[in-house]
Amino acid sequence: MNILEMRNITKCFGAVKALDNVSLSVTAGEIHALVGENGAGKSTLMNVLSGVYPYGTYSGEIIFQGERCAFRSIRESERKGIAIIHQDLALIPYLSIAENIFLGNERVKWGVINWEKTRQDAVSLLEKVGLKENPNMLIKDLGVGKQQLVEIAKALAKEVKLLILDEPTAALNEEDSDNLLRLLLELKKSGITAILISHKLNEVIKVADAITILRDGTTIETIDVRNGEINEDRIIKGMVGRELTDRFPKRRPKIGEVYLEINNWTVYDPKIEGRKVIKDVSIRVHRGEIVGISGLMGSGRTEFAMSIFGKAYGRQISGEIIKAGKKLMINSIQNAIKNGLAYATEDRKNAGLILINDLRQNISLASLDKISKRWIIRDHEETRVATEYRSKLNIRSSSIYQKIQNLSGGNQQKVMLAKWIFAAPDILILDEPTRGIDVGAKYEIYTIINQLAEEGKAIIFISSELPEVLGLCDRIYVMNEGRIVGELTKGDASQEKIMRCIMQSMQSTQNNRGVYNGDGKNDANREI
Amino acid sequence: METAKMMQTVKYESIGYTLKANIRQYAMLIALVVIMIFFQITTGILLVPMNVTNLILQNSYVLILAIGMTLCILTGGNIDLSVGSVAAFIAAIVGTLIIEQKMDVTTAIIIGLLMGGVIGVWQGFWIAYVRIPAFIVTLAGMLMFRGLTNTILKGLTLSPFPRSFQSISSGYLPDLFPFIKGFNLTPIVFSAIFSIFLILTQLKKRRAKIKNNTGVIPPVLFLSQLLLIIVAVNLFAYALAAYRGIPIVLVILVALIAGYHFFATKTVPGRYIYAMGGNERAAQLSGVDTNRVLFFVYLNMAVLSAVAGIVFAARTDSAFPLMGSGFELDAIAACFIGGASATGGVGTVIGAIVGALVMGVLNNGMIMMGIGSDWQMTIKGFVLLMAVAFDVLSKNRAK
Numbered sequence: 001m002n003i004l005e006m007r008n009i010t011k012c013f014g015a016v017k018a019l020d021n022v023s024l025s026v027t028a029g030e031i032h033a034l035v036g037e038n039g040a041g042k043s044t045l046m047n048v049l050s051g052v053y054p055y056g057t058y059s060g061e062i063i064f065q066g067e068r069c070a071f072r073s074i075r076e077s078e079r080k081g082i083a084i085i086h087q088d089l090a091l092i093p094y095l096s097i098a099e100n101i102f103l104g105n106e107r108v109k110w111g112v113i114n115w116e117k118t119r120q121d122a123v124s125l126l127e128k129v130g131l132k133e134n135p136n137m138l139i140k141d142l143g144v145g146k147q148q149l150v151e152i153a154k155a156l157a158k159e160v161k162l163l164i165l166d167e168p169t170a171a172l173n174e175e176d177s178d179n180l181l182r183l184l185l186e187l188k189k190s191g192i193t194a195i196l197i198s199h200k201l202n203e204v205i206k207v208a209d210a211i212t213i214l215r216d217g218t219t220i221e222t223i224d225v226r227n228g229e230i231n232e233d234r235i236i237k238g239m240v241g242r243e244l245t246d247r248f249p250k251r252r253p254k255i256g257e258v259y260l261e262i263n264n265w266t267v268y269d270p271k272i273e274g275r276k277v278i279k280d281v282s283i284r285v286h287r288g289e290i291v292g293i294s295g296l297m298g299s300g301r302t303e304f305a306m307s308i309f310g311k312a313y314g315r316q317i318s319g320e321i322i323k324a325g326k327k328l329m330i331n332s333i334q335n336a337i338k339n340g341l342a343y344a345t346e347d348r349k350n351a352g353l354i355l356i357n358d359l360r361q362n363i364s365l366a367s368l369d370k371i372s373k374r375w376i377i378r379d380h381e382e383t384r385v386a387t388e389y390r391s392k393l394n395i396r397s398s399s400i401y402q403k404i405q406n407l408s409g410g411n412q413q414k415v416m417l418a419k420w421i422f423a424a425p426d427i428l429i430l431d432e433p434t435r436g437i438d439v440g441a442k443y444e445i446y447t448i449i450n451q452l453a454e455e456g457k458a459i460i461f462i463s464s465e466l467p468e469v470l471g472l473c474d475r476i477y478v479m480n481e482g483r484i485v486g487e488l489t490k491g492d493a494s495q496e497k498i499m500r501c502i503m504q505s506m507q508s509t510q511n512n513r514g515v516y517n518g519d520g521k522n523d524a525n526r527e528i
Numbered sequence: 529m530e531t532a533k534m535m536q537t538v539k540y541e542s543i544g545y546t547l548k549a550n551i552r553q554y555a556m557l558i559a560l561v562v563i564m565i566f567f568q569i570t571t572g573i574l575l576v577p578m579n580v581t582n583l584i585l586q587n588s589y590v591l592i593l594a595i596g597m598t599l600c601i602l603t604g605g606n607i608d609l610s611v612g613s614v615a616a617f618i619a620a621i622v623g624t625l626i627i628e629q630k631m632d633v634t635t636a637i638i639i640g641l642l643m644g645g646v647i648g649v650w651q652g653f654w655i656a657y658v659r660i661p662a663f664i665v666t667l668a669g670m671l672m673f674r675g676l677t678n679t680i681l682k683g684l685t686l687s688p689f690p691r692s693f694q695s696i697s698s699g700y701l702p703d704l705f706p707f708i709k710g711f712n713l714t715p716i717v718f719s720a721i722f723s724i725f726l727i728l729t730q731l732k733k734r735r736a737k738i739k740n741n742t743g744v745i746p747p748v749l750f751l752s753q754l755l756l757i758i759v760a761v762n763l764f765a766y767a768l769a770a771y772r773g774i775p776i777v778l779v780i781l782v783a784l785i786a787g788y789h790f791f792a793t794k795t796v797p798g799r800y801i802y803a804m805g806g807n808e809r810a811a812q813l814s815g816v817d818t819n820r821v822l823f824f825v826y827l828n829m830a831v832l833s834a835v836a837g838i839v840f841a842a843r844t845d846s847a848f849p850l851m852g853s854g855f856e857l858d859a860i861a862a863c864f865i866g867g868a869s870a871t872g873g874v875g876t877v878i879g880a881i882v883g884a885l886v887m888g889v890l891n892n893g894m895i896m897m898g899i900g901s902d903w904q905m906t907i908k909g910f911v912l913l914m915a916v917a918f919d920v921l922s923k924n925r926a927k
Contacts, residue, residue, distance in 0.1 A: 375797065
């Protein structure tokens with residue numbers, strides 16, 4: 001019997017169809033995995049289900065336990081027994097475990113919190129999820145793995161029937177991941193259905209009873225795992241199997257000498273003591289070359305790029321940066337810019353642009369010294385520059401005085417590019433430069449990137465979209481868990497190969513723990 | 529050909545659009561004018577020459593503080609609660625040096641300003657480099673410097689200052705045309721020069737905008753705007769001329785306002801302040817040293833507090849333990865009435881000046897109407913709330 005039936009779900013954001021006629025059926029009591037590339041629509045589909053996008057903002061129907069549902073908020077879906085655990089946990093750090101478990105669902109008597117019952121229930125829930133901690137402990141003192149368990153306890157407190165986990169193991173180490181997966185299997189025995197969103201295909205294969213593959217906002221297929229063998233290649237093919245058409249402008253690469261070398265780059269997490277985020281990474285980039293860094297979300301790409309850019313991320317950074325044969329000591333962002341580096345962030349709204357300022361001020365911000373004399377900004381220079389870049393990059397706006405917040409995503413992205421192109425860097429790091437923008441604007445941005453390479457700049461291109469990396473880059477580094485796990489040249493690279501690099505590296509870390517079991521084949525894997 | 533192209537492409541923005549885009553600026557100016565007319569009618573003496581001069585003298589210190597406070601607020605809604613106490617502390621130091629130590633006035637003032645700088649370094653360090661919220665650091669400063677003021681003054685009032693010190697607040701520029709009796713022509717000469725300067729620069733700016741095809745306001749609006757400013761400035765100059773000429777404080781004020789307006793709108797550090805308030809992370813990633821910006825802004829605020837303290841001491845001809853209490857709130861209110869955003873990145877020096885004048889005129893007018901200080905406070909609080917509410921509502925509608 002199906003506990004959940006989603007039929008023909010279509011959800012649009014403006015002109016972009018995030019979900020196109022997606023259907024999903026989940027049998028009661030199974031673990032159903034949902035896989036697909038970033039942007040395939042997994043999270044959107046779950047947000048539709050849980051009421052984050054209220055009824056009416058999408059089309060199609062949802063039938064849960066034989067009942068047609070029209071959730072207008074998360075509260076309504078929770079009341080029916082659907083709980084979603086997001087990638088970034090929604091716990092309150094300065095409240096205790098027990099308080100978090102019953103947040104919004106307090107154990108009360110006459111409108112006053114019944115602390116005795118809160119404690120008792122918390123203890124029994126913690127037992128269920130296998131967390132041996134005092135319920136009075138503050139969340140901030142727990143590791144991520146344990147916090148994840150508290151989230152699940154919180155869902156159980158609401159008498160959950162369908163538990164949705166969005167990348168639950170992304171931030172966990174192997175041991176915690178194993179724990180979590182084991183817990184999922186136990187919960188299954190007690191009759192709870194789960195939807196698991198995960199990039200880690202080995203985990204999916206380990207626990208899932210059925211797998212639904214999404215790609216570009218459509219359902220590709222649902223595979224019933226119980227009925228036969230399944231391997232990762234089969235899933236990967238479903239995830240990426242699409243024809244590459246003419247989505248990328250042509251370019252004949254003119255690659256020069258090695259221009260940027262980064263050796264043995266290691267970075268520690270700025271918040272968590274002793275956690276390495278980037279582990280001994282070495283890369284090199286030639287003049288006129290576009291080098292891609294591919295990897296899943298959370299693989300450390302952004303952290304790597306930002307730590308190079310004047311230590312904008314991380315601490316205890318070690319390793320060397322060599323530009324044109326000269327070793328650089330870069331300790332601040334100002335210094336990085338002076339040394340010809342530029343980093344266009346993935347998070348353009350929060351970290352890239354000043355939304356309440358206009359085009360002009362945003363374009364000039366990183367290079368005010370170029371348009372000023374003795375600290376006085378020359379108005380006409382600034383206007384001229386803004387006008388020039390607006391037409392050069394074809395930024396569609398009412399004028400150079402339009403505020404950034406009123407521009408579309410693609411045009412905002414172009415403003416950010418304009419800012420960094422005007423800064424005239426030698427090395428340009430672009431982090432997800434096409435995230436959330438439409439196909440037409442993407443093409444324009446590819447063209448701009450090609451031109452920059454043509455001019456002899458060294459370009460590092462970070463993207464989660466594999467086709468884009470393959471279509472644009474001359475060489476691709478594959479990154480996973482803070483390490484370079486593969487290097488592929490353009491002729492050599494394919495989506496399957498990139499995915500395989502990632503999967504193999506995960507297996508090798510896992511098997512490395514298995515070394516204790518006497519499995520000796522791992523060293524080869526680790527070398528990839 | 530150049531001109532032909534120009535004539536084709538001159539792009540006028542509609543009057544409606546212009547008004548809407550600048551509604552905040554216009555609204556507060558209009559409010560100021562309305563308030564002035566209201567008090568002129570009810571009291572009959574708000575705009576007589578003597579009172580116009582008085583308005584400037586009475587509000588000079590708030591105007592000075594509002595300038596610095598604007599920069600603080602611009603960095604991200606940070607305020608400085610210590611300005612009143614710092615002003616009093618500096619006044620106490622300068623007072624002690626001049627009255628008790630018999631120090632030379634100029635040297636004492638320089639020492640006072642330097643002490644302001646030292647206080648700025650102290651507070652700026654905690655705010656910018658230790659990143660303790662400005663609210664807390666300056667709350668501590670408010671208590672500490674009030675306490676130190678009391679210590680220095682031993683709880684007593686210092687008075688009187690020598691004539692030369694008093695003249696900062698009560699002196700006037702010498703009349704350049706002493707042969708004209710009963711009328712000080714100097715302000716008129718200055719306002720005439722200013723008017724010509726204004727016309728020339730505005731025309732030049734407009735021409736440049738037309739050339740760049742960036743859209744200008746229609747000629748009618750442009751001319752009437754220009755005319756209004758010139759009439760206002762000249763009437764103001766006339767009022768000064770009919771009384772005793774240009775107060776020295778006014779010279780200090782005009783220099784500070786012009787200087788800081790220029791600084792905020794035309795210089796690189798000024799731009800950094802706006803950028804930081806607009807989005808601190810984005811500013812950092814664009815190479816702005818936001819710690820340094822924050823440090824400088826609070827250093828500057830403390831120096832301006834010292835200036836305000838000296839001006840106020842000169843005006844009251846004394847230094848006393850409770851002087852300057854409540855200044856901080858007047859200055860903060862002036863900035864918000866003048867259109868500064870509580871989250872930073874939005875606001876102007878000129879706006880804060882208009883805001884301070886609104887408060888000043890309200891004070892002055894209500895006193896002359898014989899309204900008690902209880903009601904004055906209530907009304908001022910209400911005006912602040914309404915001004916910001918207007919801001920929020922007009923922004924919401926724009927969305």
